[in-house]
Amino acid sequence: MPSFQKISSDYDFDVQKLPLRGPDSQIIKGLFGTFREGVSQPLGVVSDRYKVVNYRDVIGGMDDAIEKASSTNKAMADVERSVSIIGNGERMRARYRFPNLIAKVPKVGDEIALVLEALSSHDRSNRLKFLLGGERLVCTNGQTSIEKQFSISRLHSNRLDISFIADAVQKAASKFEESLKVFGLLADAMVTQEQGRTVIKNLGFTKPVREGIETVWNDPTHTEDSERNLYNVYNATTQFLTENETMKKRVEYAADTNRDALGKLNKAARTPDYFSKLLIMPVDTETVVNVEEAVDVSNN
Numbered sequence: 029m030p031s032f033q034k035i036s037s038d039y040d041f042d043v044q045k046l047p048l049r050g051p052d053s054q055i056i057k058g059l060f061g062t063f064r065e066g067v068s069q070p071l072g073v074v075s076d077r078y079k080v081v082n083y084r085d086v087i088g089g090m091d092d093a094i095e096k097a098s099s100t101n102k103a104m105a106d107v108e109r110s111v112s113i114i115g116n117g118e119r120m121r122a123r124y125r126f127p128n129l130i131a132k133v134p135k136v137g138d139e140i141a142l143v144l145e146a147l148s149s150h151d152r153s154n155r156l157k158f159l160l161g162g163e164r165l166v167c168t169n170g171q172t173s174i175e176k177q178f179s180i181s182r183l184h185s186n187r188l189d190i191s192f193i194a195d196a197v198q199k200a201a202s203k204f205e206e207s208l209k210v211f212g213l214l215a216d217a218m219v220t221q222e223q224g225r226t227v228i229k230n231l232g233f234t235k236p237v238r239e240g241i242e243t244v245w246n247d248p249t250h251t252e253d254s255e256r257n258l259y260n261v262y263n264a265t266t267q268f269l270t271e272n273e274t275m276k277k278r279v280e281y282a283a284d285t286n287r288d289a290l291g292k293l294n295k296a297a298r299t300p301d302y303f304s305k306l307l308i309m310p311v312d313t314e315t316v317v318n319v320e321e322a323v324d325v326s327n328n
Contacts, residue, residue, distance in 0.1 A: 072151030
């Protein structure tokens with residue numbers, strides 16, 4: 029069976045950093061646990077330099093920053109927010125969609141609405157991070173951006189000041205249109221139907237995910253996706269990851285897979301030698317993937 033994540037939307041809780049004790053009940057020097065009220069086990073183990081930032085403070089900082097930004101950018105005044113709390117509160121993903129802040133993909137004309145994501149954690153798996161992305165209006169598939177160029181993050185250290193959130197929101201909004209240039213490059217990278225399937229096989233997906241993406245590629249749901257190029261390989265990927273019921277229960281895995289796929293396709297569009305490698309049919313497709321637990325590739 030797939031490993032489904034426990035997901036809730038309740039972010040309004042307190043987490044404390046408390047000393048950890050060994051079997052002899054003595055405090056372990058330099059090690060602390062992050063404890064949520066009502067949960068006996070720590071969400072994570074941290075050092076004395078770690079600073080707890082409650083999720084409500086992150087959300088509040090985002091809300092305030094967006095309200096401030098909307099005073100000069102009216103398109104940001106209308107925003108849709110959703111929050112996913114993973115497990116007992118170990119990790120958090122907050123998604124902000126701006127339906128009126130729209131840009132077009134160069135050379136394609138696809139209309140994309142701005143999406144901002146805020147990530148944080150109490151188990152040290154995530155820094156306090158802000159990511160720029162988008163959502164295709166034709167199908168509401170979630171797109172991402174090239175992370176190093178369009179993201180801002182901070183360590184959970186004693187020096188952390190969440191006031192930087194306001195700058196993160198302003199930077200992301202100003203870079204939105206620029207971030208879509210990568211999709212124009214993907215659209216210029218033409219492939220045949222069979223070459224697209226080969227690229228999908230070589231991107232390193234698990235077998236069930238690969239087969240789900242191939243199903244979308246072989247029979248596009250939208251006429252806008254009928255052109256055979258790397259942009260529509262990516263669109264097939266995002267459609268599967270967004271709409272498949274199993275992927276909806278594995279939000280972190282889907283987001284990581286999305287970002288990894290875009291990184292590889294962007295490299296292919298910019299690097300002919302790498303593109304050529306993706307067009308070579310593997311002798312045994314099982315050798316290019318790490319087979320994972322079964323995923324239902326249908327949307328039923």
